[in-house]
Amino acid sequence: MSKKTVKILHTNDLHSQLDRWPAVVATVNRLKSHATKAGDDVLLFDIGDHADRVHPITEGLDGKGNVELLNRLSYDAITIGNNEGMTFSKRQLNSLYDKADFDVLVANLKHDNGEMPTWAKNHRVFTTEQGVTVGVFGVTVAYKLFYHALGWSIEDPFESIERQVEALRGKVDVLICLSHLGLHDDERMAKQFPEIDLILGSHTHHLLLDGEKINRTWIHQCGRSGSHLGEVSITVDAESREITNLNVHTIEVENEYDSDTVSLLEDMKSRADRVLSEVVTTIPEEWELSWEKETPLTKLLVKGLKEWCEADVAMINAGILLEGLPQGPITKGALHRICPHPINPAKVNISGERLLEFIREAHKKEKIYKKVKGFGFRGKILGMMIYEGIEVDESANGPLQPEHICILGKKLDRDTLYNVATVDMFTFGYLYPSISTLNEKTYYMPEFLRDVLAWSLQNRK
Missing domain, CATH: 3.90.780.10 (5'-Nucleotidase, C-terminal domain)
Known part of the structure; x- marks a missing residue:
């Protein structure tokens, strides 16, 4: 029986703790290298609140420095958290991802007229080199009064989840939700939508060292501030297209630093300092x-x-x-x-x-x-x-x-x-x-x- 393995790497809730980012980069690069040598395909996702305006680099560069960091690590897709969605003005958010090399997946955020913002998508279907199809969609927590005050329309995420599951389930081998809803809602989602194979969570900063399984759905969330990241191995049978194995791992980010990222952050600090002066x-x-x-x-x-x-x-x-x-x-x-x-x-x-x-x-x-x-x-x-x-x-x-x-x-x-x-x-x-x-x-x-x-x-x- 022929099997194909996809490695999913994911980060969440960095909150612009950028002093930790060079170590995150070094760890991700090491895991990518190991997966590639083993012949596995790799997808990399971030689950929101990467940017936090508490940091002067994020403040001075309107969050675009965070996007630059995500680009440099070659993320495949992200969703937004409340820090991206609600602490930037509508004008700032509409330009935040202008130079993003990844997809921004957020199915429940719309303009007041009901149209998707140009920088976002409901979902994306990835086809790996081994031919495994991975459907991915994202949702973010719906603070309606705040989004309305900023000029956005935010939908109940569970209504959006239902539509995305209906659109994707029969068309992909693996179905993943990037969820910036928090663990309680992730657990509700797993119970309500067993068609979802994997929920990558965030927002409540839970550190699920061994993941959490509800019925057939796995949930994973890796704390905050770049202390840990997630690695999920998914094996798919080549003939039946069914998942035969799904293993969840939590990786502690050690004190190994990517020197190019250190240099990039120094350059960003200089740019931000000029703005803040x-x-x-x-x-x-x-x-x-x-x-x-x-x-x-x-x-x-x-x-x-x-x-x-x-x-x-x-x-x-x-x-x-x-x-x-x-x-x-x-x-x-x-x-x-x-x-x-x-x-x-x-x-x-x-x-x-x-x-x-x-x-x-x-x-x-x-x-x-x-x-x-x-x-x-x-x-x-x-x-x-x-x-x-x-x-x-x-x-x-x-x-x-x-x-x-x-x-x-x-x-x-x-x-x-x-x-x-x-x-x-x-x-x-x-x-x-x-x-x-x-x-x-x-x-x-x-x-x-x-x-x-x-x-x-x-x-x-």
Whole structure:
């Protein structure tokens, strides 16, 4: 019985940890070389969030440096994550893959008119040198409010998955989904669509050392930040065209570095530095920062946030800024350094009752010193909550009451609705349940908080 083997190599969730990329390149090249010597065909995929604007190279080059790195390693196809899809403006995303030498597979992202963007495809069928046909499609997590604010239409990924399975299953030997949905949805997909042979996952940063098998479908996800990558060996019977063996391996990326990639990253840094050296404004004195009290810098930002969002009041945590600012010219790079998060301004319409709960939670010591990972936050601790239009009696004993809080000079009223400007990270997840469960939220995109800071500095009085 004649058999044909295809090696699938895959990466996910690098998040622009570019110091790890030379080691990833060396490991991929080594695995490719071994597969080629064994007579196997190789396909290489990335499952999204390769680009993260926390890194100055990604910020300065609008993500195109990340595409250059993917090209250099000869990826066959990728899908996008929320960092590519939601932290770049529509204009930036529409040009991000102009020079890509690989296919971008994302079946559930469309323009508002329902048309696919020119840079993306629903799926791709690869035919290896041994004649094995591999159907591959991609889907990304559907944060509808955010994509809508950016001018995109994002479809429920499971509706897209159903169409892609129907289009591909009878036409290919192997069916693969590149999924930036997270492990929970990958498990749901495996149960709902047993026709899929392999789900290469991402987004939730799970490290599945031995993969996970549900019925006949394998799921694999390799952590984040270039610590591991995946290798899947698929053997197909030449006559029946059926998969006879599928083995999942997780490869730890060791400290072996590709010197050409190191040199390329040095060149990219120089290019990015030139962009980020643009002067935004000049300040006459040094502005220090504290995460435990209000400073002129945090006060300027929260005041600017209120004006930007046209809100009644504003509240923001001091830990959103990582450093103060020196006297003299302030560059784009300096603002990126002190506020690197891909976090957007947001406004919520909230009752006084919920606002009281929000403020109470923010004043807890464990919240002020809480170390946060995810939600776009790239800092260390949340820090003290800083207000504009809200006064809190810090000397109050016990839980804060309405009489301890003034909103625009008047005692907080539990039944009044207030428009509160804050940051998007507070409106989802577990940090502040009092506002994360609200239905009425407005997101201001594509600008980040550092854009509000730049605007506030330029328009300070």
